[in-house]
Amino acid sequence: MRTILPIVIAASAVLAPSCSGDRAGSDATRASTAVTHTSTTAATTSATTTTTSTTTTAPPNDLLAPPPTVVPNLPVTDGLAPKLHRVPTTDRVIFITIDDGQIRDPSYLDHFARLGVPFTSFLLQTTAQADPGYWKATTERGGTIQTHTITHPNLRVTAEAKARTEICEPADVFTQMFGKRPTLFRPPYGNSNDMVRRIAAQCGYRAVVLWAGSTNDGKLTMQDGQLQPGDIILMHYRTTLNADLDDVAARARAEGFRIGRLEDYLTPG
Numbered sequence: 001m002r003t004i005l006p007i008v009i010a011a012s013a014v015l016a017p018s019c020s021g022d023r024a025g026s027d028a029t030r031a032s033t034a035v036t037h038t039s040t041t042a043a044t045t046s047a048t049t050t051t052t053s054t055t056t057t058a059p060p061n062d063l064l065a066p067p068p069t070v071v072p073n074l075p076v077t078d079g080l081a082p083k084l085h086r087v088p089t090t091d092r093v094i095f096i097t098i099d100d101g102q103i104r105d106p107s108y109l110d111h112f113a114r115l116g117v118p119f120t121s122f123l124l125q126t127t128a129q130a131d132p133g134y135w136k137a138t139t140e141r142g143g144t145i146q147t148h149t150i151t152h153p154n155l156r157v158t159a160e161a162k163a164r165t166e167i168c169e170p171a172d173v174f175t176q177m178f179g180k181r182p183t184l185f186r187p188p189y190g191n192s193n194d195m196v197r198r199i200a201a202q203c204g205y206r207a208v209v210l211w212a213g214s215t216n217d218g219k220l221t222m223q224d225g226q227l228q229p230g231d232i233i234l235m236h237y238r239t240t241l242n243a244d245l246d247d248v249a250a251r252a253r254a255e256g257f258r259i260g261r262l263e264d265y266l267t268p269g
Helices: 006-016 023-054 108-115 125-130 131-139 160-178 195-200 243-255 262-266
Strands: 092-098 119-123 145-148 207-209 215-216 219-222 232-237
Touching: 092 262, 108 131, 108 243, 119 125, 119 131, 125 131, 125 160, 131 145, 131 160, 131 232, 145 160, 145 243, 160 195, 207 262, 215 243, 232 243, 232 262
Parallel strands: 092 119, 092 232, 119 145, 215 232
Antiparallel strands: 215 219
16 A cells, blocks of 8 residues: 555646646546547547448549540431441540350350440340340440341342341341340441441431451451540450450550440430
8 A cells, every 4th residue: 555655646646736636636537538538439430431431432443434525426418327437536435346146155244344344235136136134234234235237148249128127127126125226237247338328327327337446366456556536446256255355455554545335426315
């Protein structure tokens, strides 16, 4: 007891040097405790806030293009739908388009989800009808669906009546299947002429879409060497699609481009 008493007195003196008695000491002790509790609560709140912010904020996608700065005006001229391999824009944006649809690998769906960028599937009617569920799953991962004829003929040497069926029928079928009418048409092999463009316009398509570069075996090749604003990239639903997508993503990053939604530029609204 002789050892403890001087220590208690000294502590009391330090806590309240200008006061005397047990009441002053108790008040100072309560004040010190309140300050300590407030400081601890604030620190805990700050830590909690920081943790919440970290877990709820997703990192930005550096590949995803913002909305168009200006939507191009692409009128039908002389009854012909516009034909283009590059969207007329100064935005540093490119577009992914994927043709046919014979190979429907589930890994493609995971890859689309990881990339988190838009893409347009130009499907044959036969492949769309073979697996509607798969194509609906692509739309849940940023994809849109447009048409590429029924059976993939060379339209330059196809009779007009047959060409009309090949071009127009998929638009009606896809509207029933997917709940939205296609607005873009891609001719097989890129083979187009005035007849094809006229039929496309009459069937309600806003544009006949070709391409400025294509992928093969995981490698992107551009017709003009380097990427240009508005370039449309052609791919196919082949076994190398994941590698093709990775190369396009790498080129876009290396050359300072982002990936946009083709329909935002060609069929706004």
